[in-house]
Amino acid sequence: MITFVLIALSYRSEFFTRDQFDKIDISPRYHGPLLAKSIVVMAVMVVLFFFGQPVAKVAIVGGAFLLLTRRVRPEKVYIEIDWPLLVMFVGLFVVIGGLEKAVITAAIARQHLDNPTVLASVTAVLSNLVSNVPAVLLLKSFVANLQDPQRAWLVVAMAATLAGNFTLVGSVANLIVAQRAKVRGVELHFWAYFKVGAPLTVLTIAFGLLWL
Secondary structure, three states: OHHHHHHHHHOHHHHOOOOOOOOOOOOOOOOHHHHHHHHHHHHHHHHHHHOOOOHHHHHHHHHHHHHHOOOOOHHHHHOOOOHHHHHHHHHHHHHHHHHHHHHHHHHHHOOOOOOHHHHHHHHHHHHHHHOHHHHHHHHHHHHOOOOOHHHHHHHHHHHHHHHOOOOOOOOHHHHHHHHHHHHOOOOOOHHHHHHHHHHHHHHHHHHHHHHO
């Protein structure tokens, strides 16, 4: 709801008008047997998660099963992979490894992370410097040593997730959507995203801190 209100207020000329988009009839295309098999595998994975099975092991086994029982030609899958984005993501973790040892670890150690507001702020800043998933990995060694690790993890999870909305580079998911949109002729620019993402992130993180 907050997202809708912010977008409508930021782009009033487009929302508060009687103009309507042209209707585009796009027939859905999907592979029936693969869809059914994926739903079954996902349901089994969720059950195993609740039974306490390791997340990584369940994910690997589920993915391997879908891969080994595939009926779709590999070429059709490979052509859908965004290789530049994948290489960037891999390189990002390499850079993060170096920063963790040389720069960021010492800087984080000087912060008062037992304060939820400080922890959320540090998480949000890191998420928009190195993306939210690497940010959580950077904070992992600090959270375990805090006075209340369980609450600290909740704050980190909340802030890292919501901070991904702050800028276009706050989450790899944003970059994937932007890249897909560009292929379809829609340009999603940094400042256009920031115009809505920044206030949305501040409001939702503030609400999250009050909730926790």
